[in-house]
Amino acid sequence: MSLQSMARIALARTRIGSAMRRLPLVEPVYIRHAANRRDNTGLQWGIYSSYGEAFASIPKRRPGGWDHEAAAGMWVDYVAPVRPSTYPILFWLRMLLQPDVRLVDLGGSIGLTYYAYRKFDALPEGLSWRVVEVPHISAQGREVAVREAATGLSFESDLARAGACDILLAAGALQYMERSIPGVLEDLGSRPRYILVNKVALSQKPEFFTLSNYGPGIAPYRIFNEACFLEYFRQAGYVIRDRWIVNDMACDIPFYPEHTVAEFAGFCFERTAS
Known part of the structure; x- marks a missing residue:
């Protein structure tokens, strides 16, 4: 483990971080350093009560959110190793994908999960895989889809226009x-039979936001209250078919160890009520 990683863990997961927060200028100096990074380090900082409050705190010199060319350019060459956290999703897709199934991939970038699945298994005949993304990333996704002859893959920028589906996939976008x-x-506008959620940060605390530097830009990052998150799906008629730990991801928030989330979660929900 590098010294930088050790320092981050000490600040985000131990009482050292809480103590350092009380020292003048320490947290502002760290925030300036973290906000200036451009190397996709996934650094987080700050605690905010709402998306709007977090967004307003993004430095004006950096692109905010995901709808800009710099973010879309992350996937000009989409080929990348499949992370361990992706395998539970690939497992459930292999179980659930059938001919003529309609899948909506919410926040699926340029179709990264589509290409990961296609790498390991054949796509069913008649599969409709629709990615819902911000306009800049959707445009990039369409270009890559033509280049890669991605049969059945399409893009939409409005979830309300995505159409009914059998499977809703949200593999790291909800936050x-x-x-x-x-x-x-x-x-x-519809209730798919299955919902696959991956890489979601859950906490016992009331919902809050932090800021995340993902390299080309900075975006508000939501940490859900676990009880409220699960109750939302229960009220909609879903039961948990599967739950897994995503231990290759964490939300380390320096100076706020009580808010750090050391591992993420994934779920397969199935609808049992109309």
């Missing part, structure tokens, strides 16, 4: 969305 839980099922 970046201004309106997500609640809101996703209401905006989709």
Whole structure:
């Protein structure tokens, strides 16, 4: 483990971080350093009560959110190693994908999960895989789809226009969305039989936001209250078919160890009520 990683863990997961926060200028100096990084380090900072408050705190010199060319350019060459956290999703997709199934991939970038699945298994005949993304990333996704002859893959920038689906996939986007839980099922307008959620940060604390530097830009990052998150799906008629730990991801918030989330979660929900 590098000295930088050890320092980050000490600040984000131990009482050292809380003590350092009380020292003048220490936290502002760290925030300036973290906000200036451009190397996709995934650094987080700050505690905010709302998406709007977090967004307003993004330095003006950096692009905010995900809808800009710099973010879309992350996937000009989409080929990348499949992370361990992706395998539970690939497992459930292999179980659930059938001919003529309609899947909506919320926040699926340029179709990264589509290409990961296609790498390991054949896509069913008649599969409709629709990615819902911000306009800049959707445009990049369409270009890559033509280049890669991605049959059945399409893009939409409005969840309300995505159409009915059998499977809703959200593999790491819910925490970046201004309106997500609640809101996703209401905006989709239908109740798919299955919902696959991956890489979500859950906490026992009331919901809060931090800021995340993902390299080309900075975005508000939501940490959900676990009880409220699960109750949303229960109220919509879903039960948990599977739950897994995503231990290759964490939300380390320096100076706020009581808010740090050391591991993420994934779920397969199935609808049992009309």
